[in-house]
Amino acid sequence: MKRTSFNQIEDFLECESFIHWAQELNGRENIFWEQWMECNPDKIELIEDAKALVKGIPFEPREIPSEQIASALFQLNSRIDRRSDRNKMRKRRAWVIAAAIALILGATSWTWVSELLNTVEYITDYGEWQTIELPDGSLVSLNAHSELKFIKKWEDGEPRQVWLEGEAFFDVVKMLDVGTAFKVITPDLDVEVLGTSFNVHSRGEQTKVYLQEGKVKLDLGDHITYMDPGDVVSYSARKEKIVDRRRTDAESLNPSAWTQGVINMKGAYAFDIFEKLEEIYGVEIRVKNEEIYTREYSVQLPMKKLEIVVPILERSMKVKITRKDQMLLLE
Amino acid sequence: MSITFHSDQLLWNAFKAGNRDALSNLFKTYYPILYRYGQKIHNNHHEVEENIQEFFLYLYERRARLTTPDSIKSYLLKSFRRRLLNHLEQSRSHRKRMAQYADQLVDIQFSVDEIMVRQEVSDHIRHIFVDMLNALPKRQREVIYLRYYDQLTIAEVAQVLSISYQGAVNTAYKAIKALRTNETLSQISAFI
Structure with missing residues (x-):
């Protein structure tokens, strides 16, 4: 059927017929x-334009050599393998500790040991x-x-270790005893401290550590670096x-502000605000007009349920937000 | 390489389930498109390459949480574009960021050897045509690129650029109109 x-x-x-x-x-x-x-002689101009629009421009895309694709794919695969090896190594490390303690205590006390070694796991949802x-x-x-794991009972003199994926703020109790270092292990790096407060953000791409107070040592596998208060290292x-x-320097950029129960972003790009919200609520944010991404906003959002946050966001960014399951559409 | 919608979706589901063959297949299919687009946006082979690598690693690690898009092609182009622009944005000075939206960083240029050769057309005329293309506003050039170089549908173009369908039609229309109403029309009629 053709339109009339x-x-x-x-x-x-x-x-379709026209195409x-x-x-x-x-x-x-x-x-x-x-x-x-x-x-329809009056519409000849229009139909010629429409025809040109359908026919388009005869481009000849540049060929990408198949060797280039193959070598890029090889690189990708080896990166994925390397990464999963590293994760496996982390898991193995917990078993090595378990095995070491078991050896010390002897096989008879296995039940007690296994209870002692029970790891505690905390997982927060969006x-x-x-x-x-x-x-x-x-x-x-x-x-x-985020996800935090640690062994239920910590022995004096043993390093205190936790495993983290996601983001957490640590306020670590100082131990006078040398050797009772505190360690946060992430897929990227280990953060080692002796009593201090700091924020670790370990998601997807990289791990970002913010030191609020004290001194920390970062173990990056092949080398070590130290941080001073106020430092942010990714x-x-x-x-x-x-x-x-x-x-x-600015308080507004304080990466641990979220522990005060607010998401506080001053003069931040909308793009960054969206990334943060996507990370915390697991939503997908779509915008009607992409220009908004590079506009700056100052928002202060309570860390509450999404239903509470959305209207506040609407007011502070002067936008209209429609929610559809896990998608937010901004207009 | 074109895959029907149905098997495209199967491929995506397999990828989401962690199937490494599906990952390879996806990579091989879309690498050329992403690479070409990346090079048009940022003329630095190493950085484009690195961004593709990171993009796929990111997709692979987040695979379980990814939604199933209507069009994988426009979904990948859109996310990759956003990622690349974000990367470029970070390397710009604060003042430059204030002066320009990241979107305006996209300044696609066409070259003569990318226009299909037709025997009856001289080199000189091909040059005139490419100059006309490159003189179009940035946004129009990007729409032209996505629509005719990458062969996306108008709906897909709209998705990649986060604009409405109507907006994509209008932009493409303006570009085509501008090319067609140029005084050298008779000479370039071989192209458009």
């Missing part, structure tokens, strides 16, 4: 469209936060969509390098 009226360019573009004709496929359509043009007290009294604020194990190192 063609008034604007889209009317043509949505008509066939414009592509010069020489079908039965030809007669129809030639007649149509004769009957839009969920939790404060956890570690066996030594240190406090951890676990951000949304490290990517995949790239095997520190990707960013800076000092925060």
Whole structure:
């Protein structure tokens, strides 16, 4: 069925018969469209434009050599393998400790040992936060969509270790005893401290450590670096390098502000605000007009359920937000 | 290489389930498109390459949480574009960032050897045509690139650029109109 009226360019573009004709496929359509043009001389200009729009421009895309694709794929695969090896290594490490303690105590006390070695696991969902007290009294604020693991009971003199994926703020109790270092292990790096407060953000790409107070040592596998209060270091194990190192001066940029129960972003790009919200709530944010990405906003959002946050976001960014399951559409 | 919608979706599901063959297949299919687009946006082979690598690693690691897009092609182009622009944005000075939206960093240029050769057309005329293309506004050039160079549908172009369908039609239309109403029309009619 052909439409009866063609008034604007889209009317043509949505008509299959027209597209066939414009592509010069020489079908039965030809007669129809030639007649149509004769009957509608006022629309010849429009139909010629529509035809050009369908036919387009004859580009000849550059060939990408197959060797280039193969070598890029090889690189990707080896990076994925290297990364999963590293993760396996982390898991093995916990078993090595377990095995070592088991050896010391002897096989008879296995039941007791296994209970002792039980790891505790805290997992927060999107839009969920939790404060956890570690066996030594240190406090951890676990951000949304994060995972923290540690062994239930910590021995004096043993290094205190936790495994983190996601983001957490640590307020570590100082131990006078030398050797009772505190370690946060992430897929990228190990953070080692002796009593201090710091934020570790380890998601996807890289791990970002922010030191609020005290002194920490970063173990990057092949080398070590020290941080001073106010330092923010981002490290990517995949790239095997520190990707960013800076000092925060403004309070607004404080990466641990979320522990105060607010997401506080001053003069931030909308793009960054969206990334943060996507990370915390597991939503996908779509915008009607992409120009908004590079606009700056100052928002202060309570870390509450999404239903509460959305209206506040609407007001502070002066946008309209429609929510559809896990998608937010901004207009 | 074109895959039907149905098997495209199967491929995506297999990829989401962690199938490494599906990852390889996806990579081989879309690498050329992403690489070419990346080079048009940022003329630095190493950085484009690195961004593709990181992009796929990111997709692979987040695979379980990814949604199933209507069009894999436009989904990948869109996310990769956003990622690359974000990367470029970070290397710009603060003042430059203030002066320009990241979107305006996309300044696609066409070259004569990318226009299909037709015997009846002289080199001189091909040059005139390419100059006309490159004189179009940035946004129009990007739409032209996605629509005719990468062969995306108008709906897919709209998706990649996060604009409405109507907006994509209008932009493409303006570009074509500008090319067609140029006074050298008779000479370039071989192209358009």
